Amino acid sequence: MxxxxxxxxxxxxxxxxxxxxxxxxxxxxxxxxxxxxxxxxxxxxxxxxxxxxxxxxxxxxxxxxxxxxxxxxxxxxxxxxxxxxxxxxxxxxxxxxxxxxxxxxxxxxxxxxxxxxxxxxxxxxxxxxxxxxxxxxxxxxxxxxxxxxxxxxxxxxxxxxxxxxxxxxxxxxxxxxxCQDRAGFVVNALLIPFILSAIRMLESGFASPEDIDRGLVLGAAHPQGPLALADLIGLDTTKAVADSLYEEFKEPLYAAPPLLLRMVDAGLLGRKAGRGFYTY
Known part of the structure; x- marks a missing residue:
């Protein structure tokens, strides 16, 4: 081709x-x-x-x-x-x-x-x-x-x-x-629940964005934390993938947290918008 x-x-x-x-x-x-x-x-x-x-x-x-x-x-x-x-x-x-x-x-x-x-x-x-x-x-x-x-x-x-x-x-x-033809394929079926878990942790007041991300970078050798990664992916895309996963499997871990929904509604979509969990 x-x-x-x-x-x-x-x-x-x-x-x-x-x-x-x-x-x-x-x-x-x-x-x-x-x-x-x-x-x-x-x-x-x-x-x-x-x-x-x-x-x-x-x-x-x-x-x-x-x-x-x-x-x-x-x-x-x-x-x-x-x-x-x-x-x-x-x-x-x-x-x-x-x-x-x-x-x-x-x-x-x-x-x-x-x-x-x-x-x-x-x-x-x-x-x-x-x-x-x-x-x-x-x-x-x-x-x-x-x-x-x-x-x-x-x-x-x-x-x-x-x-x-x-x-x-x-x-x-x-x-x-x-990959099999199922929502999320391989990477996002693993990655999105991980990101959503980090958002729920922030939403509950358990830890700050900086500490959540620093914990995964320094404690698990991730190149960047889950919230910074969500900003890079785009919060609208993160929500869209979560919605597709939830639509297919109906598992609570795939449901988009209210904080993510509100940020998308507000246009706080991450790097491409200049602001998400962090300001760029």
Whole structure:
């Protein structure tokens, strides 16, 4: 596969576009508006300029020349694989997959989702090619973290799963793990209850954010604490994953704590908003 599409140019979409272009692929990125596309291009430029300054790439301009930003999904018509990286909302993703099914011309093109929690089957069944729909879940920041979760649904063909793996490992230089198609997959099914437990501890007044995070960094050798990690992930995304997990399993440990709900309502979403459990 040489022609790759990405829908969405936020943190995740821009990261996927960057690693794909750095690997030599022809990349088309679709955003919802000219304003969003301009913001996405600036995000890509900043990241690539940092990579060039650190000697990780030879030329930021050369990589950028392989990325084209558009504002309509119709630009995905000739893509061999399209990776969706929009808001973590099941209905929004389902609507997009239904649209991509009509737009993407090649019958063997892969339609992939970067969802962190939504079952892939729910996205596959809205298309006429569920055998070509697979989860390819990257981790933030995409240019840095090596892990990618490969998530086939019950209807995904083994060939599509292997083609997705070949792209991830052979072209992009990532390391893939296999996941069953259940909410949260492997990493978030373990990580989100841990983060929610830290939020409940803060909410109860048991300890301060600084002490909770310092405890896990110094006492368990974590690179950062759970509350700082939630700020990095985004509190809206943390809530969305928790909601998906609770919807599927109905386990109390997956239920979003009231403090998290109120912070999301207030727009205190973490690093991207300038304030979450910490101020940035």
């Amino acid at each position: 040489d022609k790759l599409g990405v829908v969405g140019c936020g943190l995740m979409g821009a990261g996927i576009a960057e690693v794909s272009a750095r690997a030599g692929l022809d990349v088309v990125v679709v955003e919802s508006s000219v304003l969003a596309a301009d913001a996405g291009r600036k995000r890509l430029e900043r990241s690539l300029q940092r990579a060039e300054a650190k000697g990780k790439i030879d030329s930021a301009d050369e990589v950028l020349s392989r990325i084209r930003l558009e504002t309509t999904v119709d630009a995905m018509a000739d893509r061999e694989i399209v990776i969706e990286a929009i808001v973590e909302d099941e209905q929004a993703k389902a609507d997009l997959f239904s649209r991509l099914d009509k737009v993407v011309e090649a019958p063997d093109a892969i339609l992939a989702s970067n969802t962190s929690s939504i079952p892939i089957m729910k996205l596959g069944v809205v298309t006429n090619r569920p055998e070509n729909v697979v989860g390819i879940h990257f981790f933030n920041p995409v240019p840095v973290l090596k892990l990618v979760e490969i998530v086939p649904s019950l209807l995904t063909s083994p060939e599509v799963t292997e083609r997705a793996r070949a792209l991830v490992e052979g072209r992009l230089g990532k390391q893939a793990i296999d």
